[in-house]
Amino acid sequence: MIKKIILTLLLLFSVLNANDSLTLKLYEKVLTSIFHSQSIKVFVDSDTREILQQSNRFEIVDTCDKSVVVLVGKFSKLSEICKDKPLFSTDYRSFKHTPNSFGAYYWRKGRPQLTFKRRTLEKYHLSLPLALEKYVYE
């Protein structure tokens, strides 16, 4: 019985970890290819912080003015300074309704979704690598 519980826990853990590391890799790939930097200064909310902490490609900063990019779920609570920064969302609606949001990574029907906004990218003079061009929908 105990064995079974331990096994289930282990499995669950590894699944969670795998998802996290998958997400982290995606962030690394997407953000480094857009911002062309070895260590990207990023302002995050608590959800995303946990994931990004595990990588040395990101430098997590306390305030938005120090950051190059802001990576959060909801933008409504952000200060005006933050809202001026290039925003990367983890929520589709925030991404859709916030003009400064250039991209988003979120889950739909259990499937991960990546999307970009052409207008916002151009506004911040950000260019996408060719591999990501196909994720530009609007």
Next chain:
Amino acid sequence: MYMSKIVKSGRIIYFFYLLALTVLFGSLYIYNEFERTSQEIKKLNLQSNIHYIDNITSNMAHHIKNATPKGIVKTLKDNAHLREELEKDLQLLITKKYRYVYVVDKNKNNRNFRFLLDGAKNAADKSDFLESYVPLNLQYWNEVYTRKKAVYYKDKSLKALWLTYLKPIIVDNKVEAIIAIDFSLQEQNLITSALKKLTQTFILIALFSLSVFIIIIFFSYIDRKRIRTLQFQTKEIQHFNETLQEKVNVEVAKNREKDNMLLHQSKLAQMGEMISMIAHQWRQPLSAISATSSAIKLKAQRNKLDKEQTIQLANKIANYAQHLSTTINDFREFFKPNKEKLETTYTNIIEDVLKIIQEPIQNKAIKFTQELHCEEKIFTYPNEIKQVILNLIKNAEDVLLEKQIQNPYIKLKTFKEAEYLILEVSDNAGGVPTEIVDKIFEPYFSTKTKKDGTGLGLYMSKTIIHEHCKGKLSVSNDENGAVFRIELQEIKRKV
């Protein structure tokens, strides 16, 4: 009864073989059967699920088609209210089992999928109208468009717990949209895992019976080996016993041969003894014959032999020759075990003896007296007794002549003493010296060197009296000389 026979014969082991084999093959068969059935159950379960979901989605497809007469995208774009209505319908389907129910189509401009309707209850996961969508395993989704038929697949990345069912909404033989349902296979997986557990149990049983089988075979092998060595040993012992019997038989045969030889030898010895006895008894008559013939010769040389004398001397010789012949007859029967006894008296026997011996003794100037006081019947071998008396008289004569006794005599006396009938032969030669009295009855003991004595006379006499006649022969000395005494039992009248 039959069982115990089998057990005894050691054939019980075959029963175990059979049992073990049955268990083994039985469990293998059951396992195989079970595997097959469990596969079928899985398949049937999946099929029934698919069948059910296909019914639902085709109903839904009809419903949506009917609600959007101007084309799905076009109608829904203009009518937010209808969208809401239809999404509510989709929402009704959502349960624990049917997690996501939504409708997508392929954007004709950029060939990407986009949401048209979403049955999500959770606002966070609720997609917007025309929101772009990148499903995993895109090839299946495209396949719906090309094949215009429902497609389903297990999403490997979702740990195979979910099956995605894609149902096309076909308008004018064209796929307008896809109804997608993600439904849980947990139920199925529960069944599968239960079946798996059973399978494991069966494998365990099969392994167990296999090991039992192997153990039984192993032990029976050992047992067989043991029995074989036992049988071998038994055979060896049997063989040994058989050869032993043979050996015993051979030895017994050898022994019998030896016995025969001994018998033969003893017969020869007896014959020898008989011949010595005959020879012993012949001496006296032979010397008498020889003396008589010498007398005839002497008288003839002197021309003193008249007719009367010749006849007389010839008769004498004839008598002695007759005696020689009777002696042979007497001893011929000597060693026969069942020879016939006769009824007689001492007087009769003595009469016979005197016929032979009286004259020669008187010729030697030995006085011969008889005191016969016994006329009782004895049941014995008279010829043998006769020879004994002859021996005793001859011995007395020998010693009397040797010692040149004055007025020598030999006395025969018979009388009855209690139940015994006694015959005594006595002389006046001074008796047997005490130092040899113990030895005189032994064979080949003789003091007569001059006369060349054989020492057989008394031995023979004792044998006859003791062994044949069941009587007694003894010696004693009286004031004049030796007294030899024969004791025989009086006959007991039975008939």
